[in-house]
Amino acid sequence: MPSLKDVARLAGVSTSTVSRAMNGNIPVSEETRRRVEQAVQDINYKPNLVARGLRIKSTKLLGLVVPEMQNETFISFIRFTEEAAEAKGYNLIIGSTNSDPDREERFIENLIRRNIDGIIFSRVSDKSHVLKILEKTTIPVVIIDRRLEREDIPSVVMDNYASGKMAAEHLLSLGHRHFACITGPLDIAINRDRLAGFKETVVASGAFLEDKCIFEGNFKFESGEKGIAYLLDTGARFTALWAQNDYMAMGILNYLSRHGIPVPEAISLVGLDNIQQSWMMRPALTTIAQPFRDMCREAVDIIIKRPHEDKKEKIRVTLEPELIVRETTAKPSDKSFAVEPISKVGYF
């Protein structure tokens, strides 16, 4: 591997001149610039980023922390963060914590020891102890997909309230009057925001979302199955259902299919996230797409610009969701209220 020294020798100048010629910010005569460029070409010199990193204390490396990699949401974060980072000349180190505090801590410490330029966190809670670790460092941090109580850490989220509103409005416009919702964990702020947007829009229009028509799930496929079984079993009456993520919607669809309840004829269903499966399914899922690509780009930008060195400025970027209408929503039909509690009737 050729080094700066080799280039310098070949070009007949000092290493500092080569360095300046390459980085461009400091004036260098045309003549030497050409000589240096030639030498660089000749020996195919590539600056060593480790050495530069040590010297200037910037590694052009970003860290991304995700809790797991089974859920397509986190895959999207990885994908789009890598994309945004690469566009800005950064590389990405990823770490999956499996929600294990030890792994999480190990990973963060590694990133710090590596003199990384910034860390993007997905899904951290206010009480996560890694936030404490990070407070001791000067490494820029940004939280993605969570709305934290504390405001000293920049965050990027979708407008979750708007997503609930959007789901409700779509269903309302189709003529539905009786609504149900299977939510994510309600100890998490963004899920409460989603529900609020949904409920307030439904209620404001004079339609109904009874309390017994709300089931708190955990974003997993099984949770969708469980939620719909619960709703049907307790005799909740509704023609329109919103699942706060697509995995649960998949579970719902699967359950309804097994029990012969037709979608959208009996129940209209809207999801959230727009995962791949949502269009590969039959019927294809009507859902709401999160602006993941933009969220990740924003997160990377925030880190690179490091404006939050100035802690007074609160940074909270909010991006808009988008409705994607497919096959699981329709006007409420005669069949709709034919759905009876599962324990009472055996379907079909």
Next chain:
Amino acid sequence: MPSLKDVARLAGVSTSTVSRAMNGNIPVSEETRRRVEQAVQDINYKPNLVARGLRIKSTKLLGLVVPEMQNETFISFIRFTEEAAEAKGYNLIIGSTNSDPDREERFIENLIRRNIDGIIFSRVSDKSHVLKILEKTTIPVVIIDRRLEREDIPSVVMDNYASGKMAAEHLLSLGHRHFACITGPLDIAINRDRLAGFKETVVASGAFLEDKCIFEGNFKFESGEKGIAYLLDTGARFTALWAQNDYMAMGILNYLSRHGIPVPEAISLVGLDNIQQSWMMRPALTTIAQPFRDMCREAVDIIIKRPHEDKKEKIRVTLEPELIVRETTAKPSDKSFAVEPISKVGYF
């Protein structure tokens, strides 16, 4: 950030002693070891990996190159490689190339400049020009999920022939006699291996896999739809179908569902990969799981042990697939041959 110097000053020893005490390989007196450890605790010292990397020319960093992140296969590579790397104390830099040679080259060069300890490639072809770049370096490389002609680069693959055999045997044991196959791109060796395993097993048993029952797809959902449409349209007669990956199987299932052809009653279907969707679907897909976790662990091990510095030794690890029986395969039934060319009859 405290440095070695700070620890040394506090412990009243030289920096080299601290270094030795921390790395443990060189003898240090009990007394000093304790003093050093104390000092390390006191100021919460963490070695700077950039400096160490520059010095010892090993960064404890691995690079993983994937063509894209939409396909669950590559997600699995990321997931399990990160897992294996973390278990060995390495971090992972990932790069997605979108099959763009420029991006690929940029990423590889970055990795080299970062003095990375090894690169894991998924899906490189023999003619990929990055292999040329890598030849000039001493960085250990391993290819995953591809069988290259050249043997100087270590690779880790599933036993693809066995997967074909396994699909055929399962279907054969159910009583099927007429087979079809929708393959991946056949310019790629592993897909030919899969087909050979399938075909040879079918033929050896005296059953049939006619040429017109083989469709060459491209591993995408749409390709599955196209393939099954083609097979049905040309009047190919079969009761058992193998798709060489699950995305195509999803497309097939979706198409058959739209055309009212029941699975597994009319056609038994086997996939390959065991993606998440395969069990979320209804009917759940019978498929073959690739040993991705083990493949990634092997790949990481090969790099870490660096035994291929010695180029004479050819490294090619092959791991076994596993059959996962679910709902899309059954005995051939009376309905089976009721399937007529689509252009002739409108189904149901």
Next chain:
DNA sequence: ATGAAAGCGCTAACAA
């Protein structure tokens, strides 16, 4: 505009 020299934080000869 250019060069000499120092130093980022660490490890490894070498000497003691």
Next chain:
DNA sequence: TTGTTAGCGCTTTCAT
């Protein structure tokens, strides 16, 4: 067993 010293490859004062 320990300290001194040099140096990994780069950038950046400080002179000139």
